[in-house]
Amino acid sequence: MHIFILKRLLMMIPVLLGVVFIMFVISQLTPGDPVLAILGEVATPEAVAALREQMGLDQPWLMQFFNYVVGVVQLDFGTSWQSGRPVFTEIFARFPNTMQLAGMGVAFALLMGIPLGIVSAVKQYSIFDTGATFVGLIGVSIPNFWLGMMMIMFFTVTLGWLPPTGFTEPIQWIMPTIAIGTNSAAIIMRMTRSSMLECIRQDYVRTARAKGQIERKVIFRHALKNALIPVTTTAGLSFGFLLGGAVLTETIFAIPGLGAFMVSAFFNRDWPVAIGGVLLIAVSFSFVNLFVDILYAFIDPRIRSQYR
Amino acid sequence: MANELYRGKLLNISDLSIHFFIEEGTVHAVNGLNIALAPGETIGLVGETGAGKTTTALGIMRLVQSPPGMVVEGKIEFEGRDLLEISEAEMRKVRGSKISMIFQDPMTSLNPTIPVRDQIAEVVLLHENVSAQQALFKAEEMLEKVGIRKERSREYPHQFSGGMRQRVGIAIALACNPALLISDEPTTALDVTIQAQVLELMKDLKVEFNTAMIMITHDLGIVAEICDKVAIMYAGSVVETADKYELFKNPKHPYTIGLFNSLPDIEKDEDRLVPIKGLMPDPMNLPPGCPFHPRCDRAMPQCSEIVPENTEVADGHVVRCLLYEAEHNKEKGV
Amino acid sequence: MENAIQSNTDLKPKKRRSQFGEIWKRFKRNPLAIVGLVLIVLMFLMAALADVIAPGDGVFAGYNLQDWNRIRQFPSAEHWFGTDDIGRDVFSRVVHGSRISLQVGFVVIIIGITVGIPLGAIAGYYKGILDNVIMRFIDILLAVPNILLAIAIAAALGPGITNVMIAVGIGAIPIYARTVRAQVLAVKEQEFVEAARAAGANDFRIIRRHILPNCMAPVIVEASMGMAGAIMAAAGLSFIGLGAQAPTPEWGAMLADGRLRMLAGYWHLTLFPGLMIALIIFALNMMGDGLRDALDPKLRSGGFSKKRFRRIQLAKAAAQNNSGEGQ
Numbered sequence: 001m002h003i004f005i006l007k008r009l010l011m012m013i014p015v016l017l018g019v020v021f022i023m024f025v026i027s028q029l030t031p032g033d034p035v036l037a038i039l040g041e042v043a044t045p046e047a048v049a050a051l052r053e054q055m056g057l058d059q060p061w062l063m064q065f066f067n068y069v070v071g072v073v074q075l076d077f078g079t080s081w082q083s084g085r086p087v088f089t090e091i092f093a094r095f096p097n098t099m100q101l102a103g104m105g106v107a108f109a110l111l112m113g114i115p116l117g118i119v120s121a122v123k124q125y126s127i128f129d130t131g132a133t134f135v136g137l138i139g140v141s142i143p144n145f146w147l148g149m150m151m152i153m154f155f156t157v158t159l160g161w162l163p164p165t166g167f168t169e170p171i172q173w174i175m176p177t178i179a180i181g182t183n184s185a186a187i188i189m190r191m192t193r194s195s196m197l198e199c200i201r202q203d204y205v206r207t208a209r210a211k212g213q214i215e216r217k218v219i220f221r222h223a224l225k226n227a228l229i230p231v232t233t234t235a236g237l238s239f240g241f242l243l244g245g246a247v248l249t250e251t252i253f254a255i256p257g258l259g260a261f262m263v264s265a266f267f268n269r270d271w272p273v274a275i276g277g278v279l280l281i282a283v284s285f286s287f288v289n290l291f292v293d294i295l296y297a298f299i300d301p302r303i304r305s306q307y308r
Numbered sequence: 309m310a311n312e313l314y315r316g317k318l319l320n321i322s323d324l325s326i327h328f329f330i331e332e333g334t335v336h337a338v339n340g341l342n343i344a345l346a347p348g349e350t351i352g353l354v355g356e357t358g359a360g361k362t363t364t365a366l367g368i369m370r371l372v373q374s375p376p377g378m379v380v381e382g383k384i385e386f387e388g389r390d391l392l393e394i395s396e397a398e399m400r401k402v403r404g405s406k407i408s409m410i411f412q413d414p415m416t417s418l419n420p421t422i423p424v425r426d427q428i429a430e431v432v433l434l435h436e437n438v439s440a441q442q443a444l445f446k447a448e449e450m451l452e453k454v455g456i457r458k459e460r461s462r463e464y465p466h467q468f469s470g471g472m473r474q475r476v477g478i479a480i481a482l483a484c485n486p487a488l489l490i491s492d493e494p495t496t497a498l499d500v501t502i503q504a505q506v507l508e509l510m511k512d513l514k515v516e517f518n519t520a521m522i523m524i525t526h527d528l529g530i531v532a533e534i535c536d537k538v539a540i541m542y543a544g545s546v547v548e549t550a551d552k553y554e555l556f557k558n559p560k561h562p563y564t565i566g567l568f569n570s571l572p573d574i575e576k577d578e579d580r581l582v583p584i585k586g587l588m589p590d591p592m593n594l595p596p597g598c599p600f601h602p603r604c605d606r607a608m609p610q611c612s613e614i615v616p617e618n619t620e621v622a623d624g625h626v627v628r629c630l631l632y633e634a635e636h637n638k639e640k641g642v
Numbered sequence: 643m644e645n646a647i648q649s650n651t652d653l654k655p656k657k658r659r660s661q662f663g664e665i666w667k668r669f670k671r672n673p674l675a676i677v678g679l680v681l682i683v684l685m686f687l688m689a690a691l692a693d694v695i696a697p698g699d700g701v702f703a704g705y706n707l708q709d710w711n712r713i714r715q716f717p718s719a720e721h722w723f724g725t726d727d728i729g730r731d732v733f734s735r736v737v738h739g740s741r742i743s744l745q746v747g748f749v750v751i752i753i754g755i756t757v758g759i760p761l762g763a764i765a766g767y768y769k770g771i772l773d774n775v776i777m778r779f780i781d782i783l784l785a786v787p788n789i790l791l792a793i794a795i796a797a798a799l800g801p802g803i804t805n806v807m808i809a810v811g812i813g814a815i816p817i818y819a820r821t822v823r824a825q826v827l828a829v830k831e832q833e834f835v836e837a838a839r840a841a842g843a844n845d846f847r848i849i850r851r852h853i854l855p856n857c858m859a860p861v862i863v864e865a866s867m868g869m870a871g872a873i874m875a876a877a878g879l880s881f882i883g884l885g886a887q888a889p890t891p892e893w894g895a896m897l898a899d900g901r902l903r904m905l906a907g908y909w910h911l912t913l914f915p916g917l918m919i920a921l922i923i924f925a926l927n928m929m930g931d932g933l934r935d936a937l938d939p940k941l942r943s944g945g946f947s948k949k950r951f952r953r954i955q956l957a958k959a960a961a962q963n964n965s966g967e968g969q
Binding site for chain 2: 204208211212
């Protein structure tokens, strides 16, 4: 198991290097000169050259990439072209909010999706199942940013119950969590349902019933544990989806998080911040996926023996 | 009236019909099936794939998936009670303790996420008034009985071979000393050499526990080895039932005769086997009259119109075929 | 089942047609899938007839016609979806917006498929180093949340709907590559591929004529669902200002405009464009679900007929009651 984790950690390195590389390639697509963008068209050639050297832009971009990677290893993500402050402090000041938002979104998605999926599968063909399937389809289809706005419209403007923006008080967490988590809740519900449907038709579930086990234990002890294996994967993928979704949700609810910050960085072509942010999100996503793989081993002994 | 012919004490199934209602139509899986069984007795339930053997077994356990399946009529009397009438809670007390089942595929019928020991202990805990510790102890005892060392009891199903897993399945089924054991082709999925071992084990344990057994199989060899009685199933009903020796010596129903003809007989040194022509009818679309008549060599015009009744041709030997019904009625002077 | 013998002796050419017929038959049985299909057809009609439904003058006025005498009006008989900040008719803009969203959906799928399928096919067919290189590249793309990758590319290329299509399209590549690779790995071991190779067909021909046609089922399903995802992502990008620019009547961009007036209670500016996005995605997802079920060989039969089941159940209960009363 330890060796497995170590191997997976090592495998992350080339992927993350690749992410940084691709982001460098993308940044090269930008037309125009960032130095001129910062200093304005009227800057003297000397000032431009000086700033260019200071930003490391006088070197070929492959060299810039190399220098960046060397910096990242020492936790130096460069400085923001916009604010002039270290990217590291800028993004880590906002990262906790984004993680909290995504975490609450996943929690919401799991708490809604798994129970509904189970009931829907167990009561297949019932009105509840039909209703849940339909609501699930709607849940997958609603754009999270629109759902956020509709909630503000209803709960803030019409009812006056919830504050439209901010992220400091728990009451301010409600709408962003629902907005960001609804798609995933629906996806997890659909996954849980189909996975449960498959598991409750398995021979070993029939064996459990043949033992005289009560239905509740048949479902929870025998079917659910096996059904959760694919759901775990989906939940892990949702987390990445939510980290991306945070970009829009944070914009709508004016949450001072990494997502909203990165949007402004992209707009201003502040590439050090953009690359740093993308890297940080890719790292967290990779760790979540690793966590999911470890979770597999706890659920399924067959996978556990493969990991050795 | 058919019931009078059956003199079972432990189990008496009469006119059992189980249908599945799917979009394409109604699947007539079991149609008016009759079986009787005395305590300690073993009956072989023989038929081709799709004859309704497994559905019958699940019907006795009341485990037919519903919907889409439903017992549309019939009685399953077990120890004097109709299992179809009792509550689900009472039925649960029967399952695993009075009637238990061994399933066909040992690769899939054990839960992959639970150690084998706990899977056996589960059934003990459910039906016996013991502590968790005692149940685990009993589970290990059962494992030893089926030939698996105690040391392996904490392992998971995937760590065992197919034959070993089926031994675990047997341990689960026998852990609470059931009065009736239903074995659904327990050896079909196993290698031939392992098959013999598992059969031998079942034979021994059956005697040790004095368990009545329904042995579902399509292999007449297994029947010869392990059963007392045989019931031949075709298209969801029993077409012929008799004592094993009587049936092997004196098969009556054209289908049964066809089954024997399609088997190689080492003593006769035949040049070729005689297969039964045609295929099993689609259970969604059974032919009228006797379901076997389209494939029957001796079919008569009325076979496609009249559903044959049970006819007792000899003591305990019952056939469902118009050929014998007519003869029998003549004898009785009807 | 009853046709088991017959269909084996059927001639080959007939098979293909009946296969489509089978799929359509199963698809047709699923009411949600049909609703999805109908909605999509309606969307296409709306896009095609946008100039007829919301013409340059008349009741709805042109979608870009500004009228300062009617700014931010709520929905009325005259302006079904109300008017916006600068007095444009929201209904006309929503109708014309369907053209953009459908176009985005299609272009993204085409980018995803034309790049993703060859990548997946090559990776699956040749395995080895080529497979490794391609799949690690796909892994890298997948390590970044899709929308973030699209934002990065769109930001670099500069705002505009074309760049959004490219950006979202690149993000769509991995899913097709993975799907096709998995299918190719399964299909290429089959005998007819072996037979084609024995007959001297070259790799390109084998992939194109023998392997890919047998990989299409999951790709079609992915494409249906992927189009939904693409439309959602593109609307999101336009919403944060990277996509369609004013005065294009793009739904996401309309939402961004409407958002500024949201707290003031002008709900119609955000409700209708968003509803359209949700509706088209909903329709595509329903159709995708239906396609998946229709194409899945595992689900060929076994749907449960509730009607007949209930009828027998009731008849049984009635019979039991009668016999109970009789005693």
